[in-house]
Amino acid sequence: MAHTTLGITGATGRIGGAVSRRLEERGVAHRLLVRSPHRVASHVAAANGLLDAATMDFADPDGAAESMAGLDTVFLVSASESADRKQQQLAMVEALSRAGVRRVVYTSFAAPAPDATFTFARTHYATEQAIERAGLEYTFLRDNFYxxxxxxxxxxxxxxxxxxxxxxxxxxARADVVDAALAVLLDPRGHERAAYTLTxxxxxxxxxxxxxxxxxxxxxxxxxxxxxxxxxxxxxxxxxxxxxxxxxxxxxxxxxxxxxxxxxxxxxxxxxxxxxxxxxxxxxxxxxxxKKIFVTSPxxxxxxxxxxxxxxxxxxxxxxxxxxxxxxxxxxxxxxxxxxxxxxxxx
Structure with missing residues (x-):
């Protein structure tokens, strides 16, 4: 297995999965952080040591911290909808810190604010604030609606x-969110402590x-x-x-x-x-x-x-x-x- 310092959450989903595939095409070693590693076992085995996989579930932050140990950077795709989504995401930020992760690229939402109309924009605001308080290096990708x-x-x-x-x-478009994520993951210079609105x-x-x-x-x-x-x-x-x-x-x-x-x-x-x-x-x-922004073609x-x-x-x-x-x-x-x-x- 190549030395892995990059973790991709949601690697069986649309955003995380697409980012993982693009990284693999470029020969970038990374860890697939997924709820069910057995789902990607055959793919990992066929990757010639480029990939490994570990269990990562927002409902189990302690287990996630263990799975992220040794990683420098994590691409954190926000949690699936649930009644306790905010609490899960805040607990995951704590897990990132306990694991010793230095940098996070987080998929947030456009114009997050504590008084936003859209429920999840308030959740993303709280998560961004927790990441900042934790002292992590970060890049926030604030996508608009897909x-x-x-x-x-x-x-x-x-x-x-x-x-x-x-x-x-x-x-x-999700494809443009993936492009933006790939850019800041592959070359983090100039994207430290930055927030980008994607529309x-x-x-x-x-x-x-x-x-x-x-x-x-x-x-x-x-x-x-x-x-x-x-x-x-x-x-x-x-x-x-x-x-x-x-x-x-x-x-x-x-x-x-x-x-x-x-x-x-x-x-x-x-x-x-x-x-x-x-x-x-x-x-x-x-x-x-x-400081520029990513835009999508109509x-x-x-x-x-x-x-x-x-x-x-x-x-x-x-x-x-x-x-x-x-x-x-x-x-x-x-x-x-x-x-x-x-x-x-x-x-």
Whole structure:
């Protein structure tokens, strides 16, 4: 086994698994931190010593600390939805410290705050604060809602329902979150104690998304607004173990803070921008720019082949229609606001 100082949590999931595969392609040794190591045993055995695996469960922070012993850096994918998600994540931060981990790259959420409208944004805020208090070196990847899951919200009659009104969301493709994670893991210089907001370049209404789906599939799609009460009723059967909607959460109310943040896009692309992060504009396999932001091409939503924007011209759009999202996208989507530029922050 090659000497391993890098651990990847959620390595059987969509984000962690994709990051692990990309690292393996580059010959980067790492440890798969997963709930069930037997699921990856054959893959580890075939990796010619590049990989090892250990048990990591948010419900067992003591066991996780043992599994992370000897690691310098951990890519920490946030925990799955549960009633005690916040407590699990805070306990995992303590486990990172006990294990002697020096640096964490954490998948957070856009505009985390203690009074955020979106329930999980409050959880991510608490987790970020715990990481800072623990004295860990960190990079926070604050992704907006995953773009990939919106087609999954369409019903059998091709109706996209939700209490979003004319609100907008600058959703990001999972593939671009993976690209951003890979960049900061492979070359941490300039990304220490940094927080990056990851969004798409356009803030779309659900009505606009439905029209895009109509254009791409050739089948009529439409958006049907719901009241908060209707939305809660339609999602009352949520089963967390199956990744379906949770009744009553995230909250459907709109607050001054919540009403603007999810529709904000990060940096605009200008003609001639070199896509250093593979279909994203900024920061750096090839050119380091510590304070710039990663943005996603809207072509990811339309599944139409090469993107046609300046920041991803000639790149390959990935299919959104072959994935099943299990993420807790909120009932609340923000109301429109002026879209500005938002750069990465340093703490």
């Amino acid at each position: 773009l990939d899951v919106f087609p999954d919200f369409v019903s059998a009659d091709r109706v996209l329902r939700g209490p979003a009104g004319d609100g907008r969301v600058a959703a990001v 798409g370049p356009s803030a779309l209404t659900l009505d606009e998304m439905a029209r895009i789906m109509t254009r791409v599939t050739g089948q009529d799609h439409r958006y049907e607004p719901e009241t908060p009460e209707q939305a809660r009723a339609s999602r009352a059967g949520y089963d967390p173990s199956r990744g379906r909607w949770r009744a009553g959460s995230p909250r459907t109310r709109r607050s001054p803070r919540g009403s603007s943040r999810a529709s904000r896009t990060t940096s605009r692309c200008s003609p001639g921008t070199r896509p250093a992060l593979s279909r994203t504009c900024c920061a750096a396999r090839e050119t380091r720019c510590a 072509a990811r939503l339309v599944h139409m082949g090469p993107a046609r924007t300046a920041c991803s011209q000639g790149s390959r759009a990935r299919s959104l229609w072959t994935t099943r999202g299990k993420d807790d996208i909120p009932l609340w989507i923000t109301r429109p606001h002026h879209v500005g530029s938002c750069s990465g922050t340093r703490h």
